[in-house]
Structures are given as structure tokens and as C-alpha cells.
Amino acid sequence: DAKTTQPPSMDCAEGRAANLPCNHSTISGNEYVYWYRQIHSQGPQYIIHGLKNNETNEMASLIITEDRKSSTLILPHATLRDTAVYYCIVKASGTYKYIFGTGTRLKVLA
Amino acid sequence: DAGVIQSPRHEVTEMGQEVTLRCKPISGHDYLFWYRQTMMRGLELLIYFNNNVPIDDSGMPEDRFSAKMPNASFSTLKIQPSEPRDSAVYFCASSWGRGVDNEKLFFGSGTQLSVL
Numbered sequence: 019d020a021k022t023t024q025p026p027s028m029d030c031a032e033g034r035a036a037n038l039p040c041n042h043s044t045i046s047g048n049e050y051v052y053w054y055r056q057i058h059s060q061g062p063q064y065i066i067h068g069l070k071n072n073e074t075n076e077m078a079s080l081i082i083t084e085d086r087k088s089s090t091l092i093l094p095h096a097t098l099r100d101t102a103v104y105y106c107i108v109k110a111s112g113t114y115k116y117i118f119g120t121g122t123r124l125k126v127l128a
Numbered sequence: 129d130a131g132v133i134q135s136p137r138h139e140v141t142e143m144g145q146e147v148t149l150r151c152k153p154i155s156g157h158d159y160l161f162w163y164r165q166t167m168m169r170g171l172e173l174l175i176y177f178n179n180n181v182p183i184d185d186s187g188m189p190e191d192r193f194s195a196k197m198p199n200a201s202f203s204t205l206k207i208q209p210s211e212p213r214d215s216a217v218y219f220c221a222s223s224w225g226r227g228v229d230n231e232k233l234f235f236g237s238g239t240q241l242s243v244l
Contacts, residue, residue, distance in 0.1 A: 061235025111228040118171035
């Protein structure tokens with residue numbers, strides 16, 4: 019599976035959009051981009067995934083560049099409860115070894 | 129559904145003792161995963177099962193660790209004998225695993241293990 023690179027930490031003002039970047043320059047054609055988050059002391063929580071088209075759900079939006087070498091997770095209106103570690107993972111469909119890196123620690127500020 | 133259920137939430141034991149962690153996956157999920165999380169190593173996949181059969185145990189640190197899944201609704205992770213370096217949070221997760229939209233993981237709340 020391709021490796022991902024994320025900034026170790028980011029701050030965001032409450033109510034503003036949080037844009038979390040992820041680089042995955044070695045991604046293969048059959049690998050999807052997944053995002054999970056882990057709020058302190060809880061198990062990771064699935065957010066969203068995509069292959070090449072932009073995706074949106076009730077939690078977030080996922081923007082994948084045309085060359086698929088990077089992506090951005092967007093939390094449109096960050097709240098204090100969005101403070102968490104966000105993990106970007108690439109994984110091929112039909113494989114089940116999710117490899118969690120170190121993620122981005124997002125702190126939403128009041 | 130109550131989600132993935134792990135027990136106990138906290139376990140404190142002494143070095144050399146046997147420790148058993150338990151997990152009940154979400155009903156209907158075909159895949160079950162055991163992860164370990166520490167500050168130093170992050171979140172590591174230990175082993176995963178498909179339809180109660182172990183598929184990949186390459187992440188199991190050593191022979192002191194063993195995992196079983198006797199039926200679709202129950203799995204155990206056992207450490208015997210336990211050592212202080214086994215102290216970590218152990219997470220169980222499950223997944224439907226049928227098609228890309230069903231491969232997302234659902235995690236339990238974890239077991240905080242402290243080996244003194």
C-alpha cells in the first residue's frame with residue numbers, strides 16, 4: 019500500500035473550515051483514499067473515502083487532485099468536538115490491512 | 129446495534145500474568161481486527177480474521193500473543209506471560225468487507241492494559 023504524508027499538527031478557529039492535506043504520491047490506480055479520526059482515548063472513527071472523484075457526506079468533503087497524488091479533507095464548519103487526530107490512509111479495494119500513520123493532530127480553537 | 133464491544137475497559141496486571149482481552153464485533157460483519165496503540169509505535173495491526181479464520185497475523189509481536197475467534201460474535205486476544213512493554217491500548221474493529229463501500233472499519237472503545 020502507498021505511504022501517506024501529513025503535517026503533524028494544525029490549528030483551526032471554531033466555525034471556520036478545516037482543510038487537512040495529505041500527500042500520497044505513490045498511490046496506485048486501484049487504491050482508495052480513506053480518512054479516519056481519533057478523538058482522545060476513543061477508537062478511530064471512519065469519516066470518508068474516495069477513488070478519484072470528490073466526495074461529500076454529512077461529516078466532511080474529500081477533494082482528490084486530478085493526478086491523485088494528494089488529497090484534502092475539509093471540515094466545513096469546525097467545532098471544538100472536531101479536535102482529534104486525523105489519519106489519511108490509502109488502501110486497495112479487497113485488501114484489509116489498514117496502515118495508520120502518525121496523522122495530523124487538529125486543534126479547534128474557541 | 130451497540131457497535132463493537134470490548135471488555136474489560138481497563139486491565140491492570142502484574143508481569144508474568146495471563147491477560148485475556150475480549151471483543152464482540154458488530155453483528156453481520158465478516159472481518160475482525162485487533163490493533164494495538166502506543167505513543168511510540170502508534171496504531172499497529174496485530175491480526176485480522178475473515179469469517180472466523182485468521183488471515184494475517186504478521187503483526188503479532190511474538191509467541192506470547194495469541195488470538196482466537198471461536199464464532200462470529202466473539203474474539204479473544206491473549207497475552208501469556210504479560211510483560212511491562214505490552215502496556216498499551218488494544219482496539220478491536222470489525223467490517224462487512226463486501227465491496228469497497230463496506231470495507232470501512234468500526235472500532236470499539238479499546239482496552240487500556242497496564243502491566244506492572
